[in-house]
Amino acid sequence: MDGVTAAVTGVRATARMLARDDGRGGTSLPVLEGEGPLALRRTRGIGSQAHVMIVGAMSGPLGGDHFTVVAGVEAGARLRVGSAAATIALPGQAKGESRYDVRLTVADGGELRWLPEQLISAHGSDLHVTTRADLGATARLVLREEQVLGRAGEEPGRLGSRLVVRIAGRTVLDQELSCGPGAPGGWDGPAVLAGHRAVGQVVVVRPEFADQPVTARVLGEGAAIMPLAGPAALVTAVAPDALKLRRILDEALTILG
Numbered sequence: 001m002d003g004v005t006a007a008v009t010g011v012r013a014t015a016r017m018l019a020r021d022d023g024r025g026g027t028s029l030p031v032l033e034g035e036g037p038l039a040l041r042r043t044r045g046i047g048s049q050a051h052v053m054i055v056g057a058m059s060g061p062l063g064g065d066h067f068t069v070v071a072g073v074e075a076g077a078r079l080r081v082g083s084a085a086a087t088i089a090l091p092g093q094a095k096g097e098s099r100y101d102v103r104l105t106v107a108d109g110g111e112l113r114w115l116p117e118q119l120i121s122a123h124g125s126d127l128h129v130t131t132r133a134d135l136g137a138t139a140r141l142v143l144r145e146e147q148v149l150g151r152a153g154e155e156p157g158r159l160g161s162r163l164v165v166r167i168a169g170r171t172v173l174d175q176e177l178s179c180g181p182g183a184p185g186g187w188d189g190p191a192v193l194a195g196h197r198a199v200g201q202v203v204v205v206r207p208e209f210a211d212q213p214v215t216a217r218v219l220g221e222g223a224a225i226m227p228l229a230g231p232a233a234l235v236t237a238v239a240p241d242a243l244k245l246r247r248i249l250d251e252a253l254t255i256l257g
Contacts, residue, residue, distance in 0.1 A: 010064025010098060014036050019050055019110070023074030026050075031072075038067060041084075049078040054116065056085060061100055061127060062092025066100045072255075073110035073139075083116040086242075089157060091124035096171065100129045104143070108136035118146040118198075118242050121180060125157030130164075137168040138207045139238060141232075146200040148242045149179055149193075156180045156197070165203055166230065172230035173203065196238040198245040204256050205232040214256065223248045225255065 015038035018031035027050040034040045054069065061067050072078050087100065100119075106112045108192060109133040114133075121127060135141055145163065149156035158180040165173040177199070179187045204214075209231035218224050223237035235252040238247035 003051055009096070010062060010066065010092065011036060011060065012066050014068040014070065015040055015054065016070045017072070017079075017081070019071075019073045019077040019079035019112075021074060027077045027079060030146045037061075037065075038069065041210045045080070046210060047078075049080055049111075049113075052079065052081045054081065054083040056083070056087065060090065060092075061087075062090050062173075063096040063098055063126060064092060064096050065098040066101075067099070068103070070103045071105070073106045073112045075107045075109040075136075075243065078111040080113040080115065086118045086120050087116070088120045088122055088151075089125040089127035089159065090122050091157070092107050097126045097128055100127060102129070102131040104131070104133040104141075106133070106139035106141055108138045110136070111140040112142075114141070114143040116144070117189055118148050118245075119159075120148045120151060121201045122151055122160040123157055124149070125159075127157065128160040128162075130162045133166070133203070134163045135165070135167045135205055139167070139205065140207070141165075141203065141205040142253070143203045144200065145202075146198065146242065146249070147179075148186070148245075149197045149199075163201070163203070165205070165228075167205060167230045167232065170230065172228045172232050173234060193238050196240055198239045198242050200237050200239075200245045201250050202235040202249050202252060203228075203232060204235075204253070205230075207231050209233065217255075219248060219255075223252065225252055 013036040015034035022028040214227040214233035
């Protein structure tokens, strides 16, 4: 399989996409390529916005796998990215941690809506997810992450995640979370998940926030909107299940306009 190595160390696969202003009021995709378990499909867009779906062509990530998704949005382009289904981290024959890296770049005047479905940490899995977004000073971003610890009726695997957002070269968010067996003590305590099994966040970046910062507020039990040190806002939420979590995050996006 071209570009993919399947061995005792797991599968290596990369997907790449690039959105570009087509000069006619729309967005073209000069780069749209996936490997192995990472398939990319362009779907019908709305107005000037191009739509891409990430389709899992195989199970995974399994133990030892390393998946990478790279997305770039050039000046004036608008891109929305979703996924066809939830991603399920599973144990595999290969030993060791699996990794899922997401690298996002949005130029000045570009817009990216990164809205994948949930990531589910199945029992026995060991996954670390890293998402890095590097934005121009006038770029726009809506980024949603949702993580579910275990399928129905099962204990979770180990899940580590890191989210880094930089605007005009300045880091406005850099946070990590580790859950499940082997994670530092307290991850399930009142200061972190408080017994919940779904955790999520939304980052919204808009140039308008520089002059009209978002006001911090609590959204019921277990959720809050907070301004970041830049033209950005962060929504964090915990919930008993994925459905409730999605409702909370959708409510927050409505509040943020």
